[in-house]
Amino acid sequence: MKKNFSILLVALGAALAVSFTYAASRPFHTHSALQTEPAVGLNLGNKAPEISMKNTEGQTITLSSLKGKLVLIDFWASWCGPCRHENPSVVQAYTRYRDRNFKGGKGFTVFSVSLDGREDAWKNAIAQDGLVWPYHGCEFMGWKSEIAAKYSVTSIPANYLINEQGLIINKNLRGDDLLNALEKLAVK
Numbered sequence: 001m002k003k004n005f006s007i008l009l010v011a012l013g014a015a016l017a018v019s020f021t022y023a024a025s026r027p028f029h030t031h032s033a034l035q036t037e038p039a040v041g042l043n044l045g046n047k048a049p050e051i052s053m054k055n056t057e058g059q060t061i062t063l064s065s066l067k068g069k070l071v072l073i074d075f076w077a078s079w080c081g082p083c084r085h086e087n088p089s090v091v092q093a094y095t096r097y098r099d100r101n102f103k104g105g106k107g108f109t110v111f112s113v114s115l116d117g118r119e120d121a122w123k124n125a126i127a128q129d130g131l132v133w134p135y136h137g138c139e140f141m142g143w144k145s146e147i148a149a150k151y152s153v154t155s156i157p158a159n160y161l162i163n164e165q166g167l168i169i170n171k172n173l174r175g176d177d178l179l180n181a182l183e184k185l186a187v188k
Contacts, residue, residue, distance in 0.1 A: 038167055042152055045169075048073065048162045049150050051111065053137035056123055061111075061135055068164050069107040070097075070185065072178070075148060075158040077115040078125030083157040087129040089175045093182055094133050101187040105164025108182060114138035115145050115156060 038047045051063040051073070063073065074090060076083035090110060097108035110133045116122035122138050125131075139145045145153075151160070161170040161181060170181050 042160075042168065044171070045167060047166050048160060048168050051113065051137070051147055051150075053113070053139060053147060055134075056126065056136050061137055063111055063162075064166065066109060066111065066135070067166055068105050069109050070102050070105055070164060070182070071162050072108070072110045072173075073151070073160040073162065074110050074112045075115065075151065075153045075156050076112060077142075077156060078118075078121040079116070080156050084125065084129060086157045086174055087131060089178060091130055091132070093178050096179070097182045097186065098133075100182075102164065102185045103187060109133050109135060111135040112137065113145070113147050113151075115142055115148055115153075116140060117142045 038045060040047045040049055042049075048063065052060060055061045063071065072090065072093070076087070078084070094108065094110050099107060102108070110131075112126075112131060112133070112135060114122050114136065116125075116138050117140055119138070119140060122136075122140075126136055137147075139147065151158075157174070158172060159178075160168050161173060161178075163169045163185075169185075173181050
């Protein structure tokens with residue numbers, strides 16, 4: 001009986017040693033869902049891809065510099081009739097919500113990405129439509145824009161609403177839908 005018990009203890013010890021060796025060779029994770037960064041992508045819940053481009057003054061602006069604010073990434077162009085028709089709604093949203101507090105963030109802004117090919121047309125449209133926010137960028141490549149391709153933009157106007165952490169929380173909001181989405185997120 002003692003011999004069988006000793007053999008059992010040796011076998012159990014060997015099994016535990018193998019188990020610990022296997023476990024030690026694997027990365028240790030606790031609550032991995034809480035520790036992993038959201039994937040960069042274009043779906044709701046994804047981290048919005050970084051945007052880095054030149055503004056109207058030739059200075060580089062980045063989307064990541066706006067962390068902590070709600071941001072509407074707005075794809076448009078001066079030659080796009082529906083975009084120009086939508087611009088008053090975007091201006092209204094910016095004016096109404098730029099200084100508001102939101103769940104998890106403070107303020108709202110617009111990051112405009114133009115698909116224009118001519119600088120003068122782009123700057124004139126910004127002035128004519130009263131697009132007063134400071135984040136305007138253009139690559140002057142029209143539909144060959146690398147940023148539009150990165151965001152899978154195939155028609156304009158198009159937009160993505162991202163939260164204070166840079167996560168996509170809504171897409172293609174127009175008119176009252178944009179205002180309603182912002183109102184739901186605003187702290188009362």
